[in-house]
Amino acid sequence: MITTGSNSPIKNTSYQVVLPFYGYAAVSFLIATLLILSSTSAFTEHYFNPPTLAITHTMALGWGTMIILGASHQLFPVLIEGKLHSDFLAYLSFIFASLGIPILVYAFYKFNMGGIALFGGTLINLAVISYLINLWLSISNTQSKNVHAIFSLTAVLWLLTTTLLGLLLVWNFTTNIFAENSVHYLSLHAHIGIIGWFLLMIIGVGSRLIPMFLISKYENEKQLWWVYLLINAGLISFIFIFFLSLDTTIYLIPIALIGAGVLLFGNHIYHSYAKRIRKKIDEQVQISILSVAMIIVPMIVLTSIVLFFTMVNSKQLVLLYGFTIFFGWITAIILGMTFKTMPFIIWNKVYSTKAGLGKTPNPKELFSNKIFIANGITYLIGFIIFSFGIIQSNVFILNIGAIFLLITAVLYNFNVFKILFHKAKSNEY
Amino acid sequence: MNIKTNNSEKLELALTNLYHVMDPEIDLNIIDLGLVYEIYFDEKSNNIMVEMTLTTQFCPMGESILESTAQAMKQSFPEHEIHVNLAFEPPWNQSMISEAGLNFLNS
Numbered sequence: 001m002i003t004t005g006s007n008s009p010i011k012n013t014s015y016q017v018v019l020p021f022y023g024y025a026a027v028s029f030l031i032a033t034l035l036i037l038s039s040t041s042a043f044t045e046h047y048f049n050p051p052t053l054a055i056t057h058t059m060a061l062g063w064g065t066m067i068i069l070g071a072s073h074q075l076f077p078v079l080i081e082g083k084l085h086s087d088f089l090a091y092l093s094f095i096f097a098s099l100g101i102p103i104l105v106y107a108f109y110k111f112n113m114g115g116i117a118l119f120g121g122t123l124i125n126l127a128v129i130s131y132l133i134n135l136w137l138s139i140s141n142t143q144s145k146n147v148h149a150i151f152s153l154t155a156v157l158w159l160l161t162t163t164l165l166g167l168l169l170v171w172n173f174t175t176n177i178f179a180e181n182s183v184h185y186l187s188l189h190a191h192i193g194i195i196g197w198f199l200l201m202i203i204g205v206g207s208r209l210i211p212m213f214l215i216s217k218y219e220n221e222k223q224l225w226w227v228y229l230l231i232n233a234g235l236i237s238f239i240f241i242f243f244l245s246l247d248t249t250i251y252l253i254p255i256a257l258i259g260a261g262v263l264l265f266g267n268h269i270y271h272s273y274a275k276r277i278r279k280k281i282d283e284q285v286q287i288s289i290l291s292v293a294m295i296i297v298p299m300i301v302l303t304s305i306v307l308f309f310t311m312v313n314s315k316q317l318v319l320l321y322g323f324t325i326f327f328g329w330i331t332a333i334i335l336g337m338t339f340k341t342m343p344f345i346i347w348n349k350v351y352s353t354k355a356g357l358g359k360t361p362n363p364k365e366l367f368s369n370k371i372f373i374a375n376g377i378t379y380l381i382g383f384i385i386f387s388f389g390i391i392q393s394n395v396f397i398l399n400i401g402a403i404f405l406l407i408t409a410v411l412y413n414f415n416v417f418k419i420l421f422h423k424a425k426s427n428e429y
Numbered sequence: 430m431n432i433k434t435n436n437s438e439k440l441e442l443a444l445t446n447l448y449h450v451m452d453p454e455i456d457l458n459i460i461d462l463g464l465v466y467e468i469y470f471d472e473k474s475n476n477i478m479v480e481m482t483l484t485t486q487f488c489p490m491g492e493s494i495l496e497s498t499a500q501a502m503k504q505s506f507p508e509h510e511i512h513v514n515l516a517f518e519p520p521w522n523q524s525m526i527s528e529a530g531l532n533f534l535n536s
Binding site: 012345 | 453454455456484485486487488489490491492493496523526531534535536
């Protein structure tokens, strides 16, 4: 008789909870690149237009948010040092989001801000509320209230603020509930999402996982608390400045606070890297570290917008800013981290019952590394060319960039579904 | 390697298979990682107790590593009952990695 872990608290989140999020996100990325290829001319116009709205929300919700929701259900136990409270709430979150996102995106694409958009937005809010309750109860059940857990919980609260505000903005299109029209509040909605949700969550998870992958001796929780304070202070000051309608240059204050937080986080990662035991780092972690640093690109663009607002064509800079966030920073992180998390989930699913009974492949062998590298190359080419196309307002250049981004999405989907459908060879056991 | 035991000879036999149990993420075996704290052989009850840890609590690969450890022990001692228990006291840290493990990670 064999017994394992009789006093073990390590019952992990079921793969059945996590994997649908990964599959959904991969398909969303493919759809977003198809939308971008069919709407390149929209990137020469004002940023508030139906295709741009549809693409942005496919990227922000279908791609970025869905993969974070999936990965975080798996990684929360590591972050909060406790079990995920409920698989049911996780399923519920997936069902609401997976229905709500395409409905909302369709409504934006057709610019139908009536009942359809409201219905889609409501479903998305229900998904976020399910997720928040699950995380809240998971943290409540643990004794450890560490900085990573607080980062995650705060990020989800900001996510709910973003999606609720988004829903109200949709409503405001047909019923005047705000003093100004919805377009006026777009930057508020976008920045609460980008800084409050994506940045806080990425730092909360990254500050735990990157040192873990590096097997680093470096620990500095106090520094991470400073990062937390600076970024939240930056975001809250931004909200105040927005509502007080202060001079544009005052926005340099939140930029400086958030920038200082990001630099401090960079310093944390640098020291983790310098004090690592594991010298040979795989490509997935290398790309993840590099992509975290890519937040610098949109921050430079944003500073340029604030400083040179009246001197240059800000329309292009605003589009470039959004593009460098969703197709730059967030996409680069996901392209790297997918292959650092997903193969292990599938490996556990396929081989945990076969452990010790024969030779099992390494999780890295579950996807093609050649395609992973090709994916990185096409992505970088596409990102650079498309960014150049936005600056030049040139549809031909934008089309070339969009084709490379589409190839990136196809290669990414190939590897993701290769992992998803992986089965053990019958002659191995 | 600093594994507590009450039977050094049987420990040697156990190690031959435990050296093949890997942490899939780090790609290093559990012995050189320093995950195994104690192996106790209870001859009267025919039980073997393995006390081990993980590099982090709630490690996503934890269940597989425990299962692999149990299977490896069963291969060495097919007539025994194997019990693998997790311990997080003391918590694992980098100083528990063996010289060979450090050389592998530094290469």
